Amino acid sequence: MLSRGVKQLGRLRPCSQGILPSFACRGFASPTLPELTKDRYPHVKRGEFAKLDQNHLKFFRDLLGENRVLNDPSDCEIYNVDWNRNVRGYSDCVLKPKTTQEVSQILSFCNEHRLAVSPQGGNTGLVGGSVPVFDEIVLSLSLMNNIISVDDTSGILVCEGGCVLEYLDEQLANHGLMMPLDLGAKGSCQIGGNVSTNAGGLRLLRYGNLQGNVLGIEAVKANGEILDCLSALKKDNTGFHLKHLFIGSEGALGVVTKVAIQCPAKPQAVNLAFLGVKSFDNILTTFRRAKRELGEILSSFEMIDEQSIGAVMGHLKVKSPIDNHPFYVLFETQGSNDAHDQEKIHRFLENIMGDGTVLDGTVTNEPSKMRAIWDLRERIAEAFLHDGYVFKYDITLPLEKFYSIVDVMRERLGSDVLRCCGYGHIGDGNIHFTVTTKEFSKDILKRIEPFVYEFTSELKGSISAEHGIGFRKPQYIHYSKSDAAIHLMKELKKLMDPKGILNPYKVLP
Numbered sequence: 190m191l192s193r194g195v196k197q198l199g200r201l202r203p204c205s206q207g208i209l210p211s212f213a214c215r216g217f218a219s220p221t222l223p224e225l226t227k228d229r230y231p232h233v234k235r236g237e238f239a240k241l242d243q244n245h246l247k248f249f250r251d252l253l254g255e256n257r258v259l260n261d262p263s264d265c266e267i268y269n270v271d272w273n274r275n276v277r278g279y280s281d282c283v284l285k286p287k288t289t290q291e292v293s294q295i296l297s298f299c300n301e302h303r304l305a306v307s308p309q310g311g312n313t314g315l316v317g318g319s320v321p322v323f324d325e326i327v328l329s330l331s332l333m334n335n336i337i338s339v340d341d342t343s344g345i346l347v348c349e350g351g352c353v354l355e356y357l358d359e360q361l362a363n364h365g366l367m368m369p370l371d372l373g374a375k376g377s378c379q380i381g382g383n384v385s386t387n388a389g390g391l392r393l394l395r396y397g398n399l400q401g402n403v404l405g406i407e408a409v410k411a412n413g414e415i416l417d418c419l420s421a422l423k424k425d426n427t428g429f430h431l432k433h434l435f436i437g438s439e440g441a442l443g444v445v446t447k448v449a450i451q452c453p454a455k456p457q458a459v460n461l462a463f464l465g466v467k468s469f470d471n472i473l474t475t476f477r478r479a480k481r482e483l484g485e486i487l488s489s490f491e492m493i494d495e496q497s498i499g500a501v502m503g504h505l506k507v508k509s510p511i512d513n514h515p516f517y518v519l520f521e522t523q524g525s526n527d528a529h530d531q532e533k534i535h536r537f538l539e540n541i542m543g544d545g546t547v548l549d550g551t552v553t554n555e556p557s558k559m560r561a562i563w564d565l566r567e568r569i570a571e572a573f574l575h576d577g578y579v580f581k582y583d584i585t586l587p588l589e590k591f592y593s594i595v596d597v598m599r600e601r602l603g604s605d606v607l608r609c610c611g612y613g614h615i616g617d618g619n620i621h622f623t624v625t626t627k628e629f630s631k632d633i634l635k636r637i638e639p640f641v642y643e644f645t646s647e648l649k650g651s652i653s654a655e656h657g658i659g660f661r662k663p664q665y666i667h668y669s670k671s672d673a674a675i676h677l678m679k680e681l682k683k684l685m686d687p688k689g690i691l692n693p694y695k696v697l698p
C-alpha cells in the first residue's frame with residue numbers, strides 16, 4: 190500500500206558541524222584504538238624522512254603560535270585514526286594554518302627539511318588516505334573555513350578549502366543556491382577534501398561529477414609555491430587545465446586551499462520516496478522506468494539491502510516506515526513546481542506498484558520526514574562500526590552485475606562473518622560492498638582481497654568509484670589503470686613533489 194507521508198521520526202545527527210568527530214560521538218561500539226598501521230601492515234616501510242625535533246616545532250610555533258601546533262599525543266590521537274578505524278598513525282604534530290601563506294611557509298619548510306606531511310580535511314575518507322601511516326605531520330585545513338564570495342546570479346561560490354560541506358550548503362541557501370554535491374559525511378567533510386577525492390555522493394546522477402562543477406582551484410605545491418588557478422569562469426580554455434591535477438589527487442600533488450564552484454539553484458520542490466522491492470532485478474526495472482517517467486526531476490536513486498538497513502535499525506534504532514523487504518529503493522526528485530512533480534511521482538508509483546514491481550512504499554515532501562528517511566541511507570556506514578571491524582569496498586560495476594559481488598562473496602565467506610551486504614548509488618553504478626566481523630581478521634582479509642578487485646576488473650568495473658585509493662588500495666590500482674597511466678602518474682608526482690613529502694605511502698604503488 191502506498192502511504193502518503195511517513196511517521197515523524199527524530200533526527201539523529203552523528204556529529205556537530207565542522208568538528209572532527211570524536212570516538213564517542215561516532216558511537217563506536219568499543220573505545221579501543223585500532224592496531225598501529227606500521228604493525229598491521231609491516232611490509233610498508235617508513236621512508237627516509239626526517240624525524241620531528243624541537244627546532245622544527247619551534248619554527249611551527251613561531252609561525253602559527255602555541256595553540257595551532259598540537260604536540261601532545263592525546264590531542265593528536267583523533268587526527269591519527271581514520272573514520273572507519275582501519276588504520277592508525279602515530280604523529281605527534283598537528284598543524285592548523287589559517288591562511289594560504291601559512292600553508293606555503295609550512296610546506297616550504299617541510300620540503301627543505303624532508304619532513305613528510307599528511308594533508309587532512311574532515312578525516313571522513315574511507316581508504317586510510319587522510320591520516321599518517323607513520324609519524325607524518327598532519328596538516329589540518331579545519332581553520333581555513335571562510336567563504337570568500339557568492340554570486341547570486343552566476344551561482345559561483347569561492348571559498349577556502351577547510352569549509353565544511355554542510356556549512357556551505359546552509360550559507361548558500363540564503364542565496365537561493367545549493368552545493369552540487371551531498372554525502373552522508375557532510376557535517377564533517379570539507380570542500381578541500383571533497384575536491385581532493387573528487388567526491389561523488391547522493392546527487393551525482395543529477396548534478397554530475399564534482400570535477401565538472403569545480404571552476405578553479407588555488408593550491409600549494411610541496412615546495413610551498415602557491416598556484417593560483419582560482420578562475421571563477423565557466424569558460425576558460427587558456428592552456429592546460431591545471432586544476433584537474435588536484436581534483437582527485439588525494440593530497441599527493443598539492444594542498445587545496447581555495448575552490449571556486451558552480452552551484453545550482455536550490456529546488457523549489459523536493460520529494461522523497463522510499464520503496465520496498467523483492468529482488469535486485471526489480472530495482473533495475475524501477476530505475477529504468479524512473480529515468481523514463483521522472484527524467485528531468487530525478488535527482489537521486491539509491492538502493493539498500495536487508496542486512497544494511499538491519500544495521501541502521503538495529504544499532505542506531507533508526508525507524509523505517511516500511512520493513513521486511515529484501516531490498517529498498519530511495520529516490521528523490523528536485524523540481525520547480527511541487528504540484529507537477531507530485532502528480533508525476535504518484536502516476537509513476539501507481540503504475541510500478543500496480544504491476545507488483547514495487548511491493549510497498551511511502552512518499553513525502555516534509556523536510557523532517559525526508560531527513561528521517563535519508564538517515565536510513567546516510568547512517569549505514571556509521572551503523573556498521575558497531576559490529577566491530579568493517580571491510581569496506583567502493584566499486585563501480587556494470588548495472589546488471591551491481592549486486593553480484595555480494596552474492597559471490599556470501600558464498601566465499603559463509604557464516605565466518607557477521608554481515609556481507611551492499612548498498613549504494615544505483616544511479617552511478619556504484620556499490621558500497623561491505624563485510625563486517627567482530628574484529629580485524631587477516632584470514633578474512635585474504636579471502637576478500639585481491640578477489641574483490643579481480644572480480645571487479647574482470648567485469649570492467651572500477652576498484653574505486655568515489656572514495657579514492659588512499660593507503661588501502663595502491664597495490665591494486667593496476668586493476669583499474671594501465672601501466673602507462675600509472676607511469677605517468679609517477680612522473681607527475683616526481684615533478685610536483687620531487688622529495689615525496691606529500692602523503693607518502695598512498696595513492697601510488
Ligand SMILES: Cc1cc2nc3c(=O)[nH]c(=O)nc-3n(C[C@H](O)[C@H](O)[C@H](O)COP(=O)(O)OP(=O)(O)OC[C@H]3O[C@@H](n4cnc5c(N)ncnc54)[C@H](O)[C@@H]3O)c2cc1C
Pocket residue numbers: 272307308309310311312313314315318319330350351371372373374377378379380381382383384385386387388389390391439440441443444445446567570571655656659692
Ligand atoms: C558516512 C560517510 C558517507 C560518505 N559518503 C560518501 C559519498 O557518498 N561519496 C563520496 O565520494 N564519499 C563519501 N564518503 C567519503 C568521504 O566523506 C569523502 O571522500 C570526502 O570527500 C572526504 O572529505 P574530507 O574533508 O573528510 O577529507 P579527508 O578524509 O580528510 O581526506 C581525504 C583525502 O584528501 C586529502 N585531503 C583532504 N583535504 C585536502 C586538501 N585541502 N588539500 C589536499 N588534500 C586534501 C587527504 O590527504 C586524503 O588523502 C563518506 C564518508 C562517510 C564517513
